[in-house]
Amino acid sequence: MRILKGNIWAVIAKIIFVSLAMVTLGYLMMAAFGTGDTNIAIFLAVCILLLAFTYFTNLSVPLKFFAPGLMFLGAFVIVPVVFTLSMAGFKYQTGNMLSKEDALSTIIDQGNTTDPDGTSFEVVIGHVGKKQSDVAVIIRIPREDESQVGSALVFDSRLGYYGSDKNNIAVLVSDVYEEGSYPFFISTASELVVLTEEDVEYDDNFVAFKAPGFTQFSEAESDAVVEKLPSIRFKYTDPYFLKVDPPVNGNYMASVNQAEVNYSYFISSKSDYYPIDEKDVVVDDLGQAIGAKNFTKYTSDQISTFADKIGNIRLKYAEPYYVGIENLPSGGNPFGWAIVKIQNITYDKKTDKVTDILTGATYTDDGRGNYRNPENKDDYLDPGWRQGIWFENFTSLVTDPRIRDPLVSVFIWTIVFAVSTVITQFALGLLVAIAMDKKLRGRGIYRSLMILPYAMPSIMSILIWGGMLDRNGAINSLLGWDVSWLQDPFMAKISVLLVNLWLGFPYFYLICSGSLQAIPKELAESASIDGANARQIFRLITLPLLLRMLTPLLIASFAFNFNNFNIIYLLTGGGPKPELDSLAGATDILISYTYKLAFDTTIQNYGLASAISVVIFVIVASISMYGIRKSKVLDDFA
Amino acid sequence: MINFINWVQQKSWRHLVGVLCCFFAIFPLYLVVTASFSSNQSLQSTSFIPTSFVWDNYQLLFTDPKVPFLKWMQNSAMIAASVSLLSVLIGAASAFAFSRLRFKGKRVGLQSLLLVQMFPSVLALSAIYVIMERVYVFAPEWGLGTLGGLVLVYLGGSMGVNIWLMKGFVDSIPLELDEAAKVDGASAMQTYWQIFVPLASPILAVVTLLSFIGLFNEFIMARLFLPENEQRTVAVGLQGFIGGQYAQNWGPFAAGSLLASIPIIVVFMSLQRYIIGGLTAGSVKG
Numbered sequence: 001m002r003i004l005k006g007n008i009w010a011v012i013a014k015i016i017f018v019s020l021a022m023v024t025l026g027y028l029m030m031a032a033f034g035t036g037d038t039n040i041a042i043f044l045a046v047c048i049l050l051l052a053f054t055y056f057t058n059l060s061v062p063l064k065f066f067a068p069g070l071m072f073l074g075a076f077v078i079v080p081v082v083f084t085l086s087m088a089g090f091k092y093q094t095g096n097m098l099s100k101e102d103a104l105s106t107i108i109d110q111g112n113t114t115d116p117d118g119t120s121f122e123v124v125i126g127h128v129g130k131k132q133s134d135v136a137v138i139i140r141i142p143r144e145d146e147s148q149v150g151s152a153l154v155f156d157s158r159l160g161y162y163g164s165d166k167n168n169i170a171v172l173v174s175d176v177y178e179e180g181s182y183p184f185f186i187s188t189a190s191e192l193v194v195l196t197e198e199d200v201e202y203d204d205n206f207v208a209f210k211a212p213g214f215t216q217f218s219e220a221e222s223d224a225v226v227e228k229l230p231s232i233r234f235k236y237t238d239p240y241f242l243k244v245d246p247p248v249n250g251n252y253m254a255s256v257n258q259a260e261v262n263y264s265y266f267i268s269s270k271s272d273y274y275p276i277d278e279k280d281v282v283v284d285d286l287g288q289a290i291g292a293k294n295f296t297k298y299t300s301d302q303i304s305t306f307a308d309k310i311g312n313i314r315l316k317y318a319e320p321y322y323v324g325i326e327n328l329p330s331g332g333n334p335f336g337w338a339i340v341k342i343q344n345i346t347y348d349k350k351t352d353k354v355t356d357i358l359t360g361a362t363y364t365d366d367g368r369g370n371y372r373n374p375e376n377k378d379d380y381l382d383p384g385w386r387q388g389i390w391f392e393n394f395t396s397l398v399t400d401p402r403i404r405d406p407l408v409s410v411f412i413w414t415i416v417f418a419v420s421t422v423i424t425q426f427a428l429g430l431l432v433a434i435a436m437d438k439k440l441r442g443r444g445i446y447r448s449l450m451i452l453p454y455a456m457p458s459i460m461s462i463l464i465w466g467g468m469l470d471r472n473g474a475i476n477s478l479l480g481w482d483v484s485w486l487q488d489p490f491m492a493k494i495s496v497l498l499v500n501l502w503l504g505f506p507y508f509y510l511i512c513s514g515s516l517q518a519i520p521k522e523l524a525e526s527a528s529i530d531g532a533n534a535r536q537i538f539r540l541i542t543l544p545l546l547l548r549m550l551t552p553l554l555i556a557s558f559a560f561n562f563n564n565f566n567i568i569y570l571l572t573g574g575g576p577k578p579e580l581d582s583l584a585g586a587t588d589i590l591i592s593y594t595y596k597l598a599f600d601t602t603i604q605n606y607g608l609a610s611a612i613s614v615v616i617f618v619i620v621a622s623i624s625m626y627g628i629r630k631s632k633v634l635d636d637f638a
Numbered sequence: 639m640i641n642f643i644n645w646v647q648q649k650s651w652r653h654l655v656g657v658l659c660c661f662f663a664i665f666p667l668y669l670v671v672t673a674s675f676s677s678n679q680s681l682q683s684t685s686f687i688p689t690s691f692v693w694d695n696y697q698l699l700f701t702d703p704k705v706p707f708l709k710w711m712q713n714s715a716m717i718a719a720s721v722s723l724l725s726v727l728i729g730a731a732s733a734f735a736f737s738r739l740r741f742k743g744k745r746v747g748l749q750s751l752l753l754v755q756m757f758p759s760v761l762a763l764s765a766i767y768v769i770m771e772r773v774y775v776f777a778p779e780w781g782l783g784t785l786g787g788l789v790l791v792y793l794g795g796s797m798g799v800n801i802w803l804m805k806g807f808v809d810s811i812p813l814e815l816d817e818a819a820k821v822d823g824a825s826a827m828q829t830y831w832q833i834f835v836p837l838a839s840p841i842l843a844v845v846t847l848l849s850f851i852g853l854f855n856e857f858i859m860a861r862l863f864l865p866e867n868e869q870r871t872v873a874v875g876l877q878g879f880i881g882g883q884y885a886q887n888w889g890p891f892a893a894g895s896l897l898a899s900i901p902i903i904v905v906f907m908s909l910q911r912y913i914i915g916g917l918t919a920g921s922v923k924g
Contacts, residue, residue: 010828031776040772061826062744065735069728069797073754076794080765081757428659435655438648446656448907450663455906457855459873460895463880464666467888474669502662510914563758566857591758598761606764613761621756628752 018055022048043079047071085617087386088393088610094603096369096384103385104347107354107371111345115321119340124290125306125325126297128269135313136269137323137338138281138289144259149240153179153256156207157244159225160216162188169225171234171244172200172216173254174208180256184208187242187254192235222247233257265289268323268338273316290334303328320357345381354381386607393611403608406584406593414589417496418561422554424501429508430546434538436509437516454506462570465499469571487576489586496587500567504557515549516542555627559620568592590616673892695893706868707894710875713785713864714898717871718853721789725796726846730838732797733804734830738816755798760858766791767862788863792853804845811837844912851902872898 025048032041053059054067098106114120123137155173162170170188184195184202193213200208209216217225226246234242234254242254265281267274282291291297306313306328315323320342327337344358354363354371361379363371369387373379396403432450436443453461468474469485476483485495519542527537547554568574574588574596583601584593590612598609672688674695699707735741736748767782770791774781781787811834819829835842860871867875872894879891906913 007828010831028777028780035772035776037772037776040769040776060741062735062739062741064827065731065739065830066797069732072728072790072793073751073795073797075769076766076791077754077757077759077762077798080762080769081754081759083765084757084762432655432659435652438652440649440652440656442653442656446660448910449660450656451906451910452667452903453663455851455903456667456899457851457873457895457902459855459857460670460876460899461666463877463891464670464895467880467886468666468669502666505659506663514914559756563760565758565760566855570857591760594758595760598764609761613758617757620758621753624752624756625749 014055018051022051025051043075084610085614086610087606088614089388089390090386090607091369091384091389091392092386092607092610093605095382096386097606098383098385100385103383104354104371106383107381108343108345108347111354111356112324112341112343113358115340115342120326121323121338121340122288122335123325123338124297124334125303125329125336126295128267128295132302134269134271135315136267136295137315137325137336138276138292138295139266139268139317139323139338140263140287140289141266142261143264145262146243146257146259148243149256149258155180155242155254156205157252157254158207158209158216159222159244159247159252160214162186162191162193162213166221169228169232170214171242171252171254172208172211172214173242174200174202174206176206181237184211186211186214187234187236189232189234192237219250263287265292267292267295268315268317270313270315273318288335300329389607393607394614396608397611397615406582407612410584410588410590410593413493413587414562417493417587417589418558418564420497421500421504421561421564422557424497425504425508425557426512426550426554428501428505429510430512432505432509433512433516436513450509451506453502454510458503458566459570461503462499462567465495465502466571469495469499486572489576489578492572492576492587496567496571499571500561500564503567511550511553512546515546518549519545551630552627555623555630559624559627562589562620562623563591563616564589565591565595569595670892670896673888674896676889679887679889695889696897698890699894699897704867705875705890707872707875707897709868710870710872711898713869714854714871714873717785717789717792717860718850721792721796721853722846722849724789725793725849726842728793728796729798729801729804729845730835730842731830733801733808734834735826736801737808738829739826751798751801755795759795763859763862766794766859770863782863783865783869785864785869788860791859791863792856840912844909847905847909848913851906854898854902 025044029041029044029048032038032044050063050067050071054063121137121139121141123139125135125137127134128136155175157171157173160170160172162168168188170186173185173187175183182194183197184200186193186195195208195211199211201210202208229244229246232244234244236242236256240256240258243257244252244254265276265278267276276292280293281289284290306325310325310328313325315325315338317323317340321340322343323338324341325336326339329336342358344356345354346357347354352365355361356363361373361375363373363379363381366372366380367387368384368389370384371381397407398404436446440446466486470476471482471484471487473485475481475485484491486492523541523545524537527541532540568587568589569592572585572587574585574592576587577583577585583596588596594609594612594616597612598604598606675688675691675693677690677692677694699705736744770782770787772781773787774783778784779786780790815833815837816829819833824832854871855873856871857873857877861874861877864870864874870878876891876894876898879887879894
């Protein structure tokens, strides 16, 4: 036994192998730290320590055998299982997936809207000053300058109101020198009423002071509205309008004006929003700014680095608004698109309140994973977060009829399915095993053919059965039947059992034939000497013995089929559904139903699915543990 | 004549059972074979005798650029081979330790290992998905959407999944051998590598094969974790032929299934004596 004594090569190999593993893990750990995945990094660090302690010391011999398996078990079984189990205590569903901080920051990030007018600009994107990171755009804002037409078109007028509303400020205009189209008219911001000489009363200077519908303001009333005058455009023949100047000695003069569009230019950067002088701006033919003093346009390469940051760029604008870049220049278009926005959702950390400054609504933590408006229960902010709700998911399994009713029928079918599967597979397997128990011509061929279903990858065979059982499939067409194997709720259940029988009977045949050989022949012989017939021998001796031997396997098979996801998912998908919108189908077993609940619907309810999986887990585990105890399988290990 | 009556009484029903069950067992497989040579794209046939014989379905698997069948096979084989080899190594070591070493908490450890395996793993999928999504960020070659990542995930079950099969393997090695080694001053590790593994290598091969078949069959995780057509496993890739609600191409599916299954069936059949031995040894012990 020379090889067993301190083999130097084995030690070197061990050191190299373990060190390599540790270096790899260490590299991954640093990378994980780098990307902020601290949890994973800590897990990897624990793995490295575990490896070092296990293989470079002699603290625990068994651990040397367990360490690699434990690492994988921990990472991909225990952690996910514990996570899933713990989710059963949370409201964890579509819309409530994030942590509270992430949900809040998403709410804030999305809590902006365009300004009420939907103001937007075509802009060039660049930077101000020397630093490339000082993103800025040049904004062009149109402004209407008013200019008097000629100098003579000025009318004497009186200030008052038109109609019965005193706010409907009007001027009664008299064209004393007949330079316009009509001698007398009333003009408001929205109306122009032409009058004739007969309609009005005028004074010595032919200046009208009274007209139907027009009431002249008293001196006090005039003083009250006079400061509004510069902002009012009184109607005149388009495109002209009247401007009324402040009174001189109580006389009002209305001048004919026209508007002219001019542009002001502003620079909007991350830190500042300021106007720039027109002479410092470079414009193209259409007056669009393409450059400015102290502003450098980005090259297309620089632009492309913005593609993923574009949503986060906020440039200054008149408070409380800001400018967000919506589109980057692309193709031949040198301009991007900027939109005026406002952060309407604000958060106050002290009171934990979210406020929408546009609607004035406030939202508070409703204790159910959302910020909700206390005044309007239907008004809440999306997204919400995972909120611990203790045992609510579990109690809702019993108390909420929308959850309970499908669950009860699914549960019953799960039991029926698992029990019937075990019974049919075992019965057919046993029948074949008994039939093949004697020397028989062609037994080897029978056996080889019969274990084919066991050898064939079951994914393929389940799918093939699905095609055969289709309404237009092989079974119906060969038999000339028209049976809805998979569409009728009852037939679908039969089909599932049939296919599962096909998949499983060869296994039980093999097991049973092995067990039959393990039963001592003397028992049957002595029974037959005592006058028992074959049937009695089977019923009173063989079967009880067999059942006792195979109980653990039957239980294991029950536990396996209780969670036999593949056959349901691939054969019927759980269907047919009783109604179009119901989640649970006729052949759904607990696990496929839970899978749908968690992954296959529009409102994925992980919390509820986790609660059900805890229930499944408890059922399967207790059944299996019972089986394991009974079979004393653990004693063999211990 | 007496012989014949005897035969009828003793043997005829056995043959009847045998013939009927064989028919039941191979009928779907027969259909797959005929469908794979059929020009008809449905699994519909009005007679047991094939009406057409064409190679189109096979040709499609090897020529259509949208159907990288060989790549799928290679992916499946690589994943299944690496995982089954590694997991049998890991599982055998665990089974050995549980069986032959004395340490505190052995019973509890074994029970919890079995319990953890009973959790319906399909439901832990989302958690695994999230973990692998993060792994992809810092180690793109081992994260979501890579064959390596899927291998890691599968290895999670390597300690527990085969423990039942391993039991047969551990039981088949006489206790005297490792006692003799111990007397010679061998450490537990040496006993494992130099006595157990060589002695049990045929059985280990069978366990590897069974776990290879099991991995070949895995569908849910493979579909979720490997969305790229080029990376699919053969089961996921072939399912694409018939997964569509309106376009079901049974011909190529049948051809692909046959090609994928045949190697496995052949190996299984040639090792059936060992496999059955392993199954019964692991389970049938009064």
